[in-house]
Amino acid sequence: MVRIDYAPWGINSLHTHPRATEILIVIEGSLEVGFVTSNPENRHITKILKKGDVFVFPVGLIHYQRNIGQNPGVITIANTIFGSKPDISTDLLAKAFQVDKSIVWQLQTKF
Structure with a gap:
């Protein structure tokens, strides 16, 4: 178990856990998470998590997290x-x- 406080736009860069599944719970703010499925598909799965959301990174898959900060709702x-x-x-x-x-x-x- 670990607690991570991300700075605005802070990143937990691409990494993997060859012997563990990672479960993430967002306590405050919003977080972009993503992982890439295994060969041959190599599909990028991504989601924006909000306070209270839970996300599971399957064992061995490359994944990341990024604090996307507060979204004021601007759409270009x-x-x-x-x-x-x-x-x-x-x-x-x-x-x-x-x-x-x-x-x-x-x-x-x-x-």
Whole structure:
């Protein structure tokens, strides 16, 4: 068992525990957590945790934590629309903005 107090935007960098599962409980604030599944999938699983949330990192998998600080609720529209992961469909965005798909694709490459 360990207690970690993260500074704003502080990181517990990528690491692994070859013989242990890690269970994390958020006492205050919010924390971004993530891990990568094993081969051959190598899928990145990430979640934003809030006060009271619990998260389990499976034994042996590479994982991290990052204090994302307080989110005042600002959403930059262009970043959100053209930089989302995974991408919003170019067909959908082209119709929404009434432009050619190539223009949407160009915008998405900038974000």
